[in-house]
Amino acid sequence: MIDNIYLLIFYSVLAIFILVTFFLVLYIKNQNMVWQQRKLFQETEIQQQKQLLSAVIDSQEIERKRIGEDLHDEVGGTLSAIKLMLNAAMRQYSQSDQDVILPAKQLIDKMIVDVRNIAHDLSPPGLAMFGLYTSIEGFVSLINKADEIEIVLSNELETEEKLLSEKAELALFRVITQLIANTLKHAKATKIDIHFKQNQNRLEITYQDNGQGFDIAVLNEKKGIGMQNIISRIQMINATYTIATSVNNGFKITINCIVE
Structure with a gap:
């Protein structure tokens, strides 16, 4: 009778051990799955942020290129035309008049260089x-x-x-x-x-x-x-x-x- 009780206790403890082990393994597996899902979510979020950042930067570069081209072609072209007009005027006027026009011509020359540098920096x-x-x-x-x-x-x-x-x-x-x-x-x-x-x-x-x-x-x-x-x-x-x-x-x- 006593042996049967000991045997019953042994099997009960064994059953409890197996049950606890089962739930422990199940818990670890569940936590690992949660961690994997969290890691996947974080990686997906980081990837989405990179894609969004890339799209923003790409749009900025497109706009930079457009502005750079407009500066070079439109503003730069207009300044070059003004420079030619000043050159023509200097050939027609006296030395005293040329001395008045020369600072304006030098300023135009500087503006042309500045616009070119800005345009090149943008694009x-x-x-x-x-x-x-x-x-x-x-x-x-x-x-x-x-x-x-x-x-x-x-x-x-x-x-x-x-x-x-x-x-x-x-x-x-x-x-x-x-x-x-x-x-x-x-x-x-x-x-x-x-x-x-x-x-x-x-x-x-x-x-x-x-x-x-x-x-x-x-x-x-x-x-x-x-x-x-x-x-x-x-x-x-x-x-x-x-x-x-x-x-x-x-x-x-x-x-x-x-x-x-």
């Missing part, structure tokens, strides 16, 4: 034909001519051919020009170094200035619109980046992207 004409590095080279040349800051551009590229898609190169062109604008506006720097390096199937771009830098914690807590645009464009083309900066120690960002 870089050489990007599709010559690629990212050459377009950055042209942009840097314009900045260096202003004598506001020294920009040193260098490369260790293995080929002169285009390495990335036109969309990726345009995004990186915007990133680099925005970085230069940030340095000019905030950093109080005297020099910028931009280095392109190709390592097999990866393109590495290093941007560094010798400005006043800032606390990296401030960047992590609150990004300005300029940095938000930079990071968004980098993420949009599935590139990665690292930032190194501190107060009075300049700013450095390294961007890595896969070569197509």
Whole structure:
């Protein structure tokens, strides 16, 4: 009789153990499914955000291109026509009259250059034909001519051919020009170094200035619109980046992207 009781207790405990194990496995499986669904939802949400961001940036680039072309063709053409009229007027008037017209002609010349530079910045004409590095080279040349800051551009590229898609190169062109604008506006720097390096199937771009830098914690807590645009464009083309900066120690960002 006692043996039967012990046997009954044993089977009862075994049944309870099996039941608890079953429910535990069921709970773990359910939690894993919930985690997988949450992960899928997050990945889907991130993908949708990237698609939305890409659509917004694409529409911005279309509008930039339109405005750039209008500036170059319409405003630039009108200014060139005014310049020709002033040249003709200078040939017909006396020296004293020419001295009056000359400042206006010089101002028109400056406006033509400014409009051309703005148009090229809005829609870089050489990007599709010559690629990212050459377009950055042209942009840097314009900045260096202003004598506001020294920009040193260098490369260790293995080929002169285009390495990335036109969309990726345009995004990186915007990133680099925005970085230069940030340095000019905030950093109080005297020099910028931009280095392109190709390592097999990866393109590495290093941007560094010798400005006043800032606390990296401030960047992590609150990004300005300029940095938000930079990071968004980098993420949009599935590139990665690292930032190194501190107060009075300049700013450095390294961007890595896969070569197509």
